[in-house]
Amino acid sequence: MKLLYTVCALALFFGSNSYGFEKKITKVAWSDSLEVVFLEDHRFPTYALSIYFADGALGDHRGRLGETDAMFANLTAGTNRYNQKQISDALEFYGTSFSYNVTHEYSSVGIAGLAKDFRPNVKMLCHLFKDATFPKRELLTYKRKLVSAFESMASNHSALANRIFRELSLKNTLYQAPVSGKIKTIKRFTSKFLDKKLQYFKKKVKKRIYLVGPNKLDELKRVVSEECDFNIAGASFVRSVKDSNAKFAKSRKIYLIPVPNANQAQVRVGSYLGQSEIEEPDLMSVASGFLGGGYTSKLMTEIRHKRGLSYSVSTVATKQKQYGRAAISTFTKNPSIAQLMKVIKDSLNEMSSGKFSRLELRDSVNFLSGSYLFQFEKGSSYLANLLYFDHIGRNYDELYAFPEKIKRFKKPQVAEMIEKLFSWDKQTVVIVGSRNLLKDLRAFGSVQVVDYKKFL
Amino acid sequence: MNLNMRSLLIFLLCGSFLLSCSTPQTKKVSYHSDDPWNLDIKVEKVVLKNGLTILLVENHTLPIFSLYTFFDVGSKYERKGITGSSHFLEHLMFKGAKKYGPGVFEKAIETNGGSSNAYTTMDQTVYYENMPTKAIDLIIDMEADRLENLLLEPKGFESERSVILEERKYRYENSPGGQLLLATTQAMFDGTPYGESVIGRIPDLKKVSRDEIHTYFKTHYAPNNAVVVIVGDIMTHEVAHLMKTKFGGIAKSKTLEAMKRDLDDAFLYKDRAKYKKSHNIYGESPNPVFRLAYRGEPLGTRRSLVLDLLSSMLGDGKSSYLHQKYATGKKAMAGNIYAYNYNLQEAGSFFIGGQLLSGTSLKSFERKLKKETKTICKKALNERALQKTKNQYLVSYYNSLQTNDGVAWFLGANESVFGDYNTYKKELKIYRSIQLAEVEEVCHSVFDGGKNIFLSVWNKNPKHRRKF
Numbered sequence: 019m020k021l022l023y024t025v026c027a028l029a030l031f032f033g034s035n036s037y038g039f040e041k042k043i044t045k046v047a048w049s050d051s052l053e054v055v056f057l058e059d060h061r062f063p064t065y066a067l068s069i070y071f072a073d074g075a076l077g078d079h080r081g082r083l084g085e086t087d088a089m090f091a092n093l094t095a096g097t098n099r100y101n102q103k104q105i106s107d108a109l110e111f112y113g114t115s116f117s118y119n120v121t122h123e124y125s126s127v128g129i130a131g132l133a134k135d136f137r138p139n140v141k142m143l144c145h146l147f148k149d150a151t152f153p154k155r156e157l158l159t160y161k162r163k164l165v166s167a168f169e170s171m172a173s174n175h176s177a178l179a180n181r182i183f184r185e186l187s188l189k190n191t192l193y194q195a196p197v198s199g200k201i202k203t204i205k206r207f208t209s210k211f212l213d214k215k216l217q218y219f220k221k222k223v224k225k226r227i228y229l230v231g232p233n234k235l236d237e238l239k240r241v242v243s244e245e246c247d248f249n250i251a252g253a254s255f256v257r258s259v260k261d262s263n264a265k266f267a268k269s270r271k272i273y274l275i276p277v278p279n280a281n282q283a284q285v286r287v288g289s290y291l292g293q294s295e296i297e298e299p300d301l302m303s304v305a306s307g308f309l310g311g312g313y314t315s316k317l318m319t320e321i322r323h324k325r326g327l328s329y330s331v332s333t334v335a336t337k338q339k340q341y342g343r344a345a346i347s348t349f350t351k352n353p354s355i356a357q358l359m360k361v362i363k364d365s366l367n368e369m370s371s372g373k374f375s376r377l378e379l380r381d382s383v384n385f386l387s388g389s390y391l392f393q394f395e396k397g398s399s400y401l402a403n404l405l406y407f408d409h410i411g412r413n414y415d416e417l418y419a420f421p422e423k424i425k426r427f428k429k430p431q432v433a434e435m436i437e438k439l440f441s442w443d444k445q446t447v448v449i450v451g452s453r454n455l456l457k458d459l460r461a462f463g464s465v466q467v468v469d470y471k472k473f474l
Numbered sequence: 475m476n477l478n479m480r481s482l483l484i485f486l487l488c489g490s491f492l493l494s495c496s497t498p499q500t501k502k503v504s505y506h507s508d509d510p511w512n513l514d515i516k517v518e519k520v521v522l523k524n525g526l527t528i529l530l531v532e533n534h535t536l537p538i539f540s541l542y543t544f545f546d547v548g549s550k551y552e553r554k555g556i557t558g559s560s561h562f563l564e565h566l567m568f569k570g571a572k573k574y575g576p577g578v579f580e581k582a583i584e585t586n587g588g589s590s591n592a593y594t595t596m597d598q599t600v601y602y603e604n605m606p607t608k609a610i611d612l613i614i615d616m617e618a619d620r621l622e623n624l625l626l627e628p629k630g631f632e633s634e635r636s637v638i639l640e641e642r643k644y645r646y647e648n649s650p651g652g653q654l655l656l657a658t659t660q661a662m663f664d665g666t667p668y669g670e671s672v673i674g675r676i677p678d679l680k681k682v683s684r685d686e687i688h689t690y691f692k693t694h695y696a697p698n699n700a701v702v703v704i705v706g707d708i709m710t711h712e713v714a715h716l717m718k719t720k721f722g723g724i725a726k727s728k729t730l731e732a733m734k735r736d737l738d739d740a741f742l743y744k745d746r747a748k749y750k751k752s753h754n755i756y757g758e759s760p761n762p763v764f765r766l767a768y769r770g771e772p773l774g775t776r777r778s779l780v781l782d783l784l785s786s787m788l789g790d791g792k793s794s795y796l797h798q799k800y801a802t803g804k805k806a807m808a809g810n811i812y813a814y815n816y817n818l819q820e821a822g823s824f825f826i827g828g829q830l831l832s833g834t835s836l837k838s839f840e841r842k843l844k845k846e847t848k849t850i851c852k853k854a855l856n857e858r859a860l861q862k863t864k865n866q867y868l869v870s871y872y873n874s875l876q877t878n879d880g881v882a883w884f885l886g887a888n889e890s891v892f893g894d895y896n897t898y899k900k901e902l903k904i905y906r907s908i909q910l911a912e913v914e915e916v917c918h919s920v921f922d923g924g925k926n927i928f929l930s931v932w933n934k935n936p937k938h939r940r941k942f
Contacts, residue, residue, distance in 0.1 A: 061535070063510060064872045094792075102802060107793035111862045113869030131869055159806045166761050166809050166831045173650050173758035173933070279758060282643055312589070313568075313580045323577070326636030329644060351640055381585040388587010388606045391538055395877045 051253035057230040059397045065231025066130040066398040072224040072256040074121045075197040082206045084199015089215040090118035095156035097149035114139045122193050123339050136233050137241050144246035152209040168474040175284045179450040182473045183286035187446040222255045230397035268444035272465045276453035283355045283451030288345030296342035304424050305435035306335035308382040320361050327358050335439050339410050344439040356458040363442050370437035387421040518710040524726040525698025528717050529885050531705040537607040539706025540878040544890035547694035548597040550667035558674015559690045561594040569630035572623035574616050597819045607707040618720040631684050642673045650759035650931045661927050662823045665746035696727035703886040706878040743820040749925045757931035762836045763829045764930040768920050770822030779904050780916040781815040786863040789813030795854035807834045851917035
């Protein structure tokens with residue numbers, strides 16, 4: 019299919035400042051349904067290419083949750099011309115990697131390899147989108163493997179805790195269901211459903227191509243024009259939801275998920291963030307970083323350095339386009355669970371009431387600001403940042419302004435954001451561990467005991 | 475903080491090359507445009523009078539640098555009763571020294587916008603920092619301080635003991651993969667210095683004293699037992715001068731060489747494994763994880779490089795022989811399956827591993843896999859698979875050397891293991907020269923004769939206490 023090129027083209031160039039990570043980025047709209055973001059990089063003879071789709075798992079049929087994920091996972095399972103082995107071999111022969119990522123709001127597919135192999139690689143990727151058949155035989159194996167992987171989570175308490183915490187902290191929101199689906203929904207996938215999903219993504223959903231490497235934009239244009247059918251008129255759907263926060267009220271909830279023979283307790287504390295709570299993503303980063311980012315954060319100091327309660331603790335507060343999540347992750351030995359919970363509770367209360375010094379905050383901001391640069395060393399990481407910023411609707415100049423901007427946040431702003439993100443009374447607490455922990459946990463409020471199998 | 479061994483070995487054993495002749499702002503690496511296998515990394519090497527080896531590479535792309543310090547000490551040097559000392563010491567190196575006291579090291583790293591970590595293996599202990607350029611003087615000063623004047627302050631010592639005991643559970647007991655790793659090393663390297671875990675035995679961890687760790691530190695942490703690599707936005711002559719100023723006065727160890735001669739005695743590492751056995755271990759995994767392990771090869775031999783290629787040809791990627799045979803199609807038995815060449819400095823193991831799908835009989839799979847190894851060299855190896863593997867290595871090198879951290883690790887690993895950071899050039903030549911017939915020959919030498927040990931972890935295996 020011929021492409022309608024160059025509806026508008028925008029070349030952005032950011033002059034160097036003391037950080038020096040700005041690059042010349044070319045943004046081109048080839049049509050209403052297809053844009054391109056290009057980052058020319060001659061340091062290495064390798065390229066990375068991602069195709070962004072403006073829809074994700076939110077579009078899954080309620081009875082077939084995980085379908086979008088399964089569709090992308092099975093793109094390489096077979097086409098009318100090639101079987102799974104031939105497809106894998108064609109990519110792997112060049113050392114090319116194939117990857118995909120599905121979130122609730124968007125999806126992406128990526129390939130990366132040597133620049134000299136760019137054309138055959140893109141040709142194969144486009145062939146998959148044109149001609150994938152989702153063979154029944156491969157789909158059955160995929161489903162068996164997924165079910166086995168879910169079952170095996172019983173022995174990976176950390177992964178199990180992440181999955182269960184995600185579902186419970188997002189309960190009663192549109193984002194509750196896991197992107198990968200559950201055992202009962204996976205069983206309903208068929209080749210026909212996956213093909214329908216592929217056609218939907220091809221014909222209805224807006225796309226953006228991201229490319230980094232020494233290859234020229236013209237080369238991409240030629241190969242996409244000749245080999246792909248991404249540029250379909252009317253494919254301009256962008257997923258958005260109506261007031262995702264409307265019926266959601268937060269309160270503290272504690273869940274114990276018993277697992278057999280656990281000698282450690284996995285602990286997750288956090289909450290869902292509605293649209294009104296994610297308007298200041300940079301301040302969110304500072305607040306969560308101050309609380310639990312790095313080796314000298316408040317929680318790491320209190321939990322590991324002062325008391326030796328855990329090997330690790332981390333905190334994140336992330337913004338997607340229309341919702342966000344805040345989470346603390348750690349673990350401890352069974353006898354220490356009450357002490358750990360108390361340390362977390364006290365730390366959150368102290369921090370949200372501003373019981374910290376300006377100096378401590380300055381140190382934490384310096385850490386965040388300085389370490390930010392490392393995200394821009396690798397072309398593929400740079401590209402991932404651009405894709406994310408485009409998805410959430412932020413300008414690239416904000417990406418570059420981050421290290422300086424965060425230095426201007428004041429102590430009351432940070433305390434207020436910690437309160438907003440991590441107020442103890444509004445947290446969902448999930449403990450995956452021994453049933454014997456119940457007594458200790460009750461000291462922190464009523465505890466619901468839930469079977470882990472419900473979440474698989 | 476154990477290193478992911480697979481990453482280490484892939485980095486260390488693959489051929490190597492990178493590039494960037496076209497970027498005037500960086501002179502770290504170059505390659506021949508007509509032959510990407512022809513790689514040259516421009517390195518300034520300095521050896522101080524006290525034996526400290528320093529490698530410096532300039533890359534001015536961003537105002538950042540990475541610093542790696544490799545100490546030639548790992549768990550293989552621990553005697554009975556103090557197992558886990560190398561790893562314990564790794565934790566304690568962050569707990570303060572004379573000039574930069576408790577809590578100061580990490581604070582200084584992070585307030586300057588950097589990050590720091592470390593890992594311990596059976597052979598080495600490695601520390602690294604990724605920092606903005608402005609902190610170069612500070613980092614070098616702090617590294618010199620902790621090498622010369624580590625405090626081992628009692629309070630920090632005890633809190634790290636608790637942390638390590640939790641880390642041990644997290645990495646070994648509570649992880650089927652960790653259980654399997656531990657069981658494999660114990661079985662394959664039984665009776666050798668590699669036959670223990672890196673984190674150590676629980677009773678030893680509970681009772682090891684500050685004095686014992688201090689003696690261990692004084693024995694092994696000397697400038698003539700270390701390699702420091704700095705890659706990034708630095709001026710080599712300035713940093714070389716700074717390193718001389720800060721590290722030049724630290725005394726070398728005079729007993730190290732003789733002691734290591736004894737510890738590295740080949741007799742200690744002689745193969746004492748009891749082959750043709752199965753170790754079926756109870757663990758929480760609802761589907762069995764398994765390994766079929768064979769004697770491998772130590773680092774640095776031509777045969778070890780052939781084994782690298784062999785493992786990738788058999789089990790890397792979805793088009794590989796093992797994946798196609800066992801993890802695809804209607805009769806798939808495994809969720810994943812791989813082959814792996816595990817090289818240490820004095821020994822090695824080659825194994826096939828993976829996880830079975832639910833409903834697959836472990837016994838019958840074990841039989842099938844063992845039978846498979848009798849014909850695998852004939853069925854799985856061909857020219858295309860060999861070329862594919864070489865291409866994959868090429869890409870993985872390009873990818874791994876895109877960061878200062880990647881380059882620093884790569885050079886340091888070569889220098890510390892082989893005494894020459896340029897070893898990658900020799901290895902590259904060998905990789906390119908390896909022909910199919912040689913891979914076939916080595917393949918037969920591994921699999922023929924059935925000298926193997928099968929290990930599994932599963933919640934249907936018999937429960938019995940296992941000594942860790």
